[in-house]
Amino acid sequence: MKIIVAIKQVPERDAQVRIAADGKWIEEADLQYALNESDAYALEEALQLREKSAAPDGEVIVISAGPERVGQTIREALAKGADRAIHVACDDLGSRDALGVARLLAAAIRPENPDLVLTGLQSEDFGLGQTGVILAELLGLPHASLILHVEAVAASGAQNQIPAQLKVKRELEEGWFQTIELPTPAVLTIQSGGNKLRYATLMGIKRAKTKEVRKLAAADISADSTPVVVMDRLTLPQKQKSTQMLGGTPKEAAAALVEKLKFEVRVL
Amino acid sequence: MIAILPTLAEPQSFSLPEKLLFAVLALASLYSFWNRFGKILNKILHSKKDAGFHLFPIGTRIWDFFWEVLCQAKVVRERPLPGLAHAFVFWAFCAFALVTLNHCAVAFGIGFLNPEGQFGRLYFYLAAAFAFACAAGILGLFIRRFLVRPQWLGEQLSYQSGVIALLIFVLMATYMAALFVTDNASVRILWWVHTLTLLTFLPLIPHSKHLHLVLSPATVFLSRGGFAQIPPLADDEDFGLVAGTDLTQLVSLQAYACVECGRCTEHCPAADTGKLLNPKEIILGVRAYLNNVGPASDQPLLGEYNSQEAVFQCTTCGACEFQCPVGIEHVPILVGLRRGAVNTGAWEDEQGAKLFLALERGSNALGISPAERDKFIEKQALPIFDGTQEYCLWLGCMGGYDPKGREIVAAFARVMNFLGTSYGVMRKEKCTGDPVRRLGNDLLFQQLAEANLEALAQNKVKKIVTICPHCVRTIQEDWKQYGTPPAVEHHSEFIARFAYKLPTQSTGESIVFHDPCYLGRYRNVYEEPRTVAALAGNLVEAPRNKERSFCCGAGGGLAFLGEEKGERVSHNRAAELVATGAQTIAAACPFCNTMFRDALAATGDSAPQLLDISQLVARGLPR
Numbered sequence: 009m010k011i012i013v014a015i016k017q018v019p020e021r022d023a024q025v026r027i028a029a030d031g032k033w034i035e036e037a038d039l040q041y042a043l044n045e046s047d048a049y050a051l052e053e054a055l056q057l058r059e060k061s062a063a064p065d066g067e068v069i070v071i072s073a074g075p076e077r078v079g080q081t082i083r084e085a086l087a088k089g090a091d092r093a094i095h096v097a098c099d100d101l102g103s104r105d106a107l108g109v110a111r112l113l114a115a116a117i118r119p120e121n122p123d124l125v126l127t128g129l130q131s132e133d134f135g136l137g138q139t140g141v142i143l144a145e146l147l148g149l150p151h152a153s154l155i156l157h158v159e160a161v162a163a164s165g166a167q168n169q170i171p172a173q174l175k176v177k178r179e180l181e182e183g184w185f186q187t188i189e190l191p192t193p194a195v196l197t198i199q200s201g202g203n204k205l206r207y208a209t210l211m212g213i214k215r216a217k218t219k220e221v222r223k224l225a226a227a228d229i230s231a232d233s234t235p236v237v238v239m240d241r242l243t244l245p246q247k248q249k250s251t252q253m254l255g256g257t258p259k260e261a262a263a264a265l266v267e268k269l270k271f272e273v274r275v276l
Numbered sequence: 277m278i279a280i281l282p283t284l285a286e287p288q289s290f291s292l293p294e295k296l297l298f299a300v301l302a303l304a305s306l307y308s309f310w311n312r313f314g315k316i317l318n319k320i321l322h323s324k325k326d327a328g329f330h331l332f333p334i335g336t337r338i339w340d341f342f343w344e345v346l347c348q349a350k351v352v353r354e355r356p357l358p359g360l361a362h363a364f365v366f367w368a369f370c371a372f373a374l375v376t377l378n379h380c381a382v383a384f385g386i387g388f389l390n391p392e393g394q395f396g397r398l399y400f401y402l403a404a405a406f407a408f409a410c411a412a413g414i415l416g417l418f419i420r421r422f423l424v425r426p427q428w429l430g431e432q433l434s435y436q437s438g439v440i441a442l443l444i445f446v447l448m449a450t451y452m453a454a455l456f457v458t459d460n461a462s463v464r465i466l467w468w469v470h471t472l473t474l475l476t477f478l479p480l481i482p483h484s485k486h487l488h489l490v491l492s493p494a495t496v497f498l499s500r501g502g503f504a505q506i507p508p509l510a511d512d513e514d515f516g517l518v519a520g521t522d523l524t525q526l527v528s529l530q531a532y533a534c535v536e537c538g539r540c541t542e543h544c545p546a547a548d549t550g551k552l553l554n555p556k557e558i559i560l561g562v563r564a565y566l567n568n569v570g571p572a573s574d575q576p577l578l579g580e581y582n583s584q585e586a587v588f589q590c591t592t593c594g595a596c597e598f599q600c601p602v603g604i605e606h607v608p609i610l611v612g613l614r615r616g617a618v619n620t621g622a623w624e625d626e627q628g629a630k631l632f633l634a635l636e637r638g639s640n641a642l643g644i645s646p647a648e649r650d651k652f653i654e655k656q657a658l659p660i661f662d663g664t665q666e667y668c669l670w671l672g673c674m675g676g677y678d679p680k681g682r683e684i685v686a687a688f689a690r691v692m693n694f695l696g697t698s699y700g701v702m703r704k705e706k707c708t709g710d711p712v713r714r715l716g717n718d719l720l721f722q723q724l725a726e727a728n729l730e731a732l733a734q735n736k737v738k739k740i741v742t743i744c745p746h747c748v749r750t751i752q753e754d755w756k757q758y759g760t761p762p763a764v765e766h767h768s769e770f771i772a773r774f775a776y777k778l779p780t781q782s783t784g785e786s787i788v789f790h791d792p793c794y795l796g797r798y799r800n801v802y803e804e805p806r807t808v809a810a811l812a813g814n815l816v817e818a819p820r821n822k823e824r825s826f827c828c829g830a831g832g833g834l835a836f837l838g839e840e841k842g843e844r845v846s847h848n849r850a851a852e853l854v855a856t857g858a859q860t861i862a863a864a865c866p867f868c869n870t871m872f873r874d875a876l877a878a879t880g881d882s883a884p885q886l887l888d889i890s891q892l893v894a895r896g897l898p899r
Contacts, residue, residue: 020637020638021637021638021645022637022638022639022645022646024646042636042637045637204626204629205629205633206621206629207621207628207629207632207633207636207717207720208632208636208719208720209618209619209620209621209717209719210509210515210619210620210717210718210719211515211619211620211621212621212719213719214512214513
């Protein structure tokens with residue numbers, strides 16, 4: 009099975025984000041970047057599918073769009089076990105919306121004819137949760153979102169031994185899950201937490217040095233590369249503390265609390 | 277006076293058949309010795325070269341050789357009675373080198389020590405004195421091994437050792453007897469019994485643990501230098517001890533030098549609390565691998581001959597390495613095996629992977645947001661390091677994120693404020709990499725070390741002081757592979773230096789100090805924390821103290837792994853500290869502190885209070 013995993017480089021979770029001088033973007037200079045968390049789970053799912061598969065020709069390809077620094081994250085994905093990578097080079101990711109990014113990815117993915125495309129559910133920076141779904145639409149493939157687990161099952165009645173169908177576990181609200189079957193090729197967006205992630209190893213990093221990273225220029229693969237989003241202004245969330253102390257006897261305080269939970273916060 | 281004593285009797289002449297018989301037997305004995313020893317030597321020499329090994333500075337090597345081999349200092353110090361018995365056997369062997377050469381030369385009429393001459397007479401009597409001590413010593417060791425039977429010698433009796441003891445005894449007895457007989461027949465019989473014993477003994481050496489006679493002097497002399505030193509990886513294809521091809525010459529030499537005395541096992545916190553790990557068996561596992569598989573093989577070292585589970589139970593406390601009388605460096609071997617498993621991804625452990633991922637993506641081993649560290653710094657009003665202060669106060673993961681560790685930092689900050697020290701904390705700090713270094717994750721360790729070295733250089737930090745001995749060790753020794761770390765010291769050393777400026781508390785409180793492994797054995801700092809703790813009360817000692825201190829169970833990254841098997845190491849040690857009857861347990865490491873906090877909670881309400889030495893001092897400062 010040929011699996012493509014679309015990954016994104018995002019500021020490290022611990023990063024102290026500051027607004028750039030022009031107020032339209034974040035200060036990138038001293039930021040540390042890391043692999044988007046749910047993309048890490050998408051990669052793990054792909055690696056496990058390849059490892060579990062009996063077919064020897066399984067391949068995991070990672071694809072990422074972004075500037076030069078994205079190369080670091082691509083290397084890490086190769087170190088964890090991906091076979092090769094495609095880097096869609098573009099410096100204007102911020103001015104492309106989810107549709108724009110999906111167009112870039114779709115153009116790069118199409119010639120590969122993958123059996124499966126995995127992406128993380130959403131990115132930790134913008135959190136739009138759209139790119140994977142739009143990507144499926146652009147590729148004309150069926151999709152499912154919020155996936156915790158993917159299993160390859162042999163297509164019923166088919167002659168060949170290569171699994172052509174998928175059984176996936178979706179996360180629903182309130183602790184409910186849904187299991188559905190899909191044909192391949194398909195696009196799945198993966199939820200965090202479905203697997204245990206593997207750690208990066210020294211051997212993996214050394215082996216990654218010899219793996220192929222194909223670079224594609226954004227302008228070359230997508231005719232429509234005009235920015236569609238203009239950033240007007242970025243601000244940090246305003247911190248405000250609004251603690252209310254409920255006085256009186258414990259009984260009165262409890263009554264006041266119930267009152268507030270019922271009619272102000274409306275959670276009861 | 278010496279002239280009136282009897283002389284050593286030697287046969288005056290040998291017939292040709294006698295000479296031929298001796299020559300044939302001697303050659304057979306030498307051949308049998310070399311047949312085995314040559315193979316062992318070959319395996320050692322065909323192992324990989326040790327990366328980062330330097331013979332210099334040679335002075336310390338000569339000193340170690342003199343002190344540990346010639347003086348038998350370590351052998352005697354750690355087990356005085358059997359140690360002394362062993363020392364007499366060893367010194368007798370040294371004295372007998374000349375006697376034995378002469379003994380063999382006599383057969384061909386070319387003896388060079390004249391029993392009638394001044395020197396010969398003197399030397400033979402000197403040797404006789406050693407022979408007596410040796411015979412007494414070996415008899416004592418025989419009684420210990422076969423009648424007293426201490427448990428760390430293993431359940432199975434080593435009959436080989438019995439045979440060797442008998443041979444040594446016969447060697448000494450026949451020598452001493454030769455001083456008292458005069459008739460030719462008896463003299464000849466004694467000479468032949470002595471000779472045959474000698475020729476039987478020689479081939480037994482490489483076939484048994486008595487190989488340490490030959491190898492341990494080399495092992496002591498050729499140590500890696502420093503305690504528990506983790507060597508650098510040789511090249512891009514070196515991932516630690518994965519297979520036979522990764523065994524280095526030092527590892528192989530040490531594996532063959534093991535004398536199976538079991539001192540390592542006796543002091544091992546894992547072995548003592550019913551875990552699988554037995555450091556002696558690890559070394560013997562490597563030896564068995566070398567014997568059966570060899571240093572050219574790709575077969576994994578972990579599996580048939582050593583267990584991965586056991587290797588990851590090591591707290592890297594270094595008690596084994598500290599105790600070893602033949603110079604085996606257990607910690608680099610255990611960490612080497614872990615490196616082999618982790619660097620190739622063969623180690624799968626839920627908690628371990630969680631720790632690695634927390635440090636791949638975040639800054640601290642506890643996996644907490646650094647915003648929490650910022651809040652703590654703000655709340656404690658700790659000054660930020662800006663390049664103008666003398667010291668950088670390194671918080672470490674425990675000091676920055678653990679509630680108890682923060683209390684220690686706060687107390688130490690009070691002490692420094694009282695002393696008027698200029699210090700500051702870094703805005704950003706990553707884990708020094710101690711737990712991942714000891715667990716064998718070289719990739720992550722390098723990333724953490726390099727990021728920290730860069731940040732410290734940018735901030736122009738010259739001196740670091742920290743509450744954590746693990747940070748001290750990692751910064752000072754382990755970071756060296758990736759740059760030049762600033763000077764670093766532990767807060768016990770800092771406070772002890774200014775102890776004269778600090779108030780003494782006449783409380784009469786009894787305090788037992790627990791030596792952290794990474795401060796004691798790793799850094800050789802024993803007195804400073806005691807000086808500090810003594811400011812607050814009267815010190816008492818636990819049975820296992822200083823060099824023999826027993827681990828809290830947290831080291832080697834184990835604080836971050838899952839539940840222990842068997843008894844908890846921390847409970848074992850806490851019970852010992854409680855049994856001293858001290859009102860207060862003084863710790864000097866945030867990891868020990870957190871381990872004992874949990875262990876003491878399990879002992880009930882009567883538990884003594886647990887404080888870091890800085891908290892003891894801060895208590896006596898004016899508010």
